Amino acid sequence: MYMTTMYSKELLKGTLTTIILKLLAHNEKMYGYEITQRVKLLSEGKILLKEGSLYPALHKLKNEGLVDTEKEMVDNRMRKYYYLTEKGNASTLEKVNELNQFIATLQHILITKPQTS
Amino acid sequence: MYMTTMYSKELLKGTLTTIILKLLAHNEKMYGYEITQRVKLLSEGKILLKEGSLYPALHKLKNEGLVDTEKEMVDNRMRKYYYLTEKGNASTLEKVNELNQFIATLQHILITKPQTS
DNA sequence: CAAATATACATAGAAAAACTATGTATGCAA
DNA sequence: TTGCATACATAGTTTTTCTATGTATATTTG
Numbered sequence: 001m002y003m004t005t006m007y008s009k010e011l012l013k014g015t016l017t018t019i020i021l022k023l024l025a026h027n028e029k030m031y032g033y034e035i036t037q038r039v040k041l042l043s044e045g046k047i048l049l050k051e052g053s054l055y056p057a058l059h060k061l062k063n064e065g066l067v068d069t070e071k072e073m074v075d076n077r078m079r080k081y082y083y084l085t086e087k088g089n090a091s092t093l094e095k096v097n098e099l100n101q102f103i104a105t106l107q108h109i110l111i112t113k114p115q116t117s
Numbered sequence: 118m119y120m121t122t123m124y125s126k127e128l129l130k131g132t133l134t135t136i137i138l139k140l141l142a143h144n145e146k147m148y149g150y151e152i153t154q155r156v157k158l159l160s161e162g163k164i165l166l167k168e169g170s171l172y173p174a175l176h177k178l179k180n181e182g183l184v185d186t187e188k189e190m191v192d193n194r195m196r197k198y199y200y201l202t203e204k205g206n207a208s209t210l211e212k213v214n215e216l217n218q219f220i221a222t223l224q225h226i227l228i229t230k231p232q233t234s
Numbered sequence: 235c236a237a238a239t240a241t242a243c244a245t246a247g248a249a250a251a252a253c254t255a256t257g258t259a260t261g262c263a264a
Numbered sequence: 265t266t267g268c269a270t271a272c273a274t275a276g277t278t279t280t281t282c283t284a285t286g287t288a289t290a291t292t293t294g
Binding site: 010012013014016017050052053056057075076077078 | 279280281282283284288289290
Binding site: 010013031032033051052055056059074075077078079080 | 240246
């Protein structure tokens with residue numbers, strides 16, 4: 001058995017919405033719990049999305065018109081599926097692009113000049 | 118003349134402290150205004166660090182014992198130089214490492230499965 | 235069979251981080 | 265003399281994620 005160290009939670013700030021949108025772009029419809037599990041899987045247990053973070057984020061996306069929902073009963077349990085609207089699709093492209101550029105800039109700052117050896 | 122689009126400010130959250138520490142690791146001592154200019158330069162104008170973000174962040178680093186300061190007068194203007202303590206040096210290594218891993222995870226999420234072509 | 239864990243949603247209130255706006259002050263250029 | 269660049273500082277706001285809690289059903293485990 002091994003320990004996966006979680007990232008400090010602050011790192012997620014500003015990137016969570018983009019992550020959610022990107023997952024929806026892949027899967028055309030996902031429900032909340034599924035998203036938490038997918039993120040956990042993709043991050044190898046290092047990003048553990050909490051309900052208190054996820055659901056408000058999803059509700060906000062819906063208010064902004066980037067996603068829409070449909071409810072379904074599976075095994076007597078309610079599932080609320082989220083899917084991208086056309087607006088959401090466009091927004092995803094923009095946000096993923098911006099995040100990629102930000103990452104490139106970050107790496108530029110983190111890598112340059114590793115001090116006189 | 119050209120416009121550089123700034124990143125949405127949320128992206129910086131969680132990474133600012135690490136950026137500051139990394140710059141200090143390169144330069145052994147820097148003052149606040151210098152840090153804002155360096156970040157602007159390294160990010161090609163896409164990260165514009167505000168005083169309201171920088172100075173509280175620096176004060177916090179000092180309270181935590183990761184940096185120490187010395188004042189100097191240059192051209193009749195006060196400069197407060199910040200430099201890493203030993204503790205700050207160790208912390209920088211950890212934080213840069215964590216950020217690099219987080220970036221790798223993010224890219225993994227952002228890149229995988231670009232939808233059935 | 236009871237208790238714990240997993241599935242599935244939701245929200246109120248706290249904490250953290252960066253921001254806006256403002257203040258002080260000097261030096262230089264238009 | 266007006267504005268811009270340099271140089272620091274902080275009060276208060278906004279945003280985001282978190283913790284904690286609540287409801288409810290299904291499954292696994294002791």
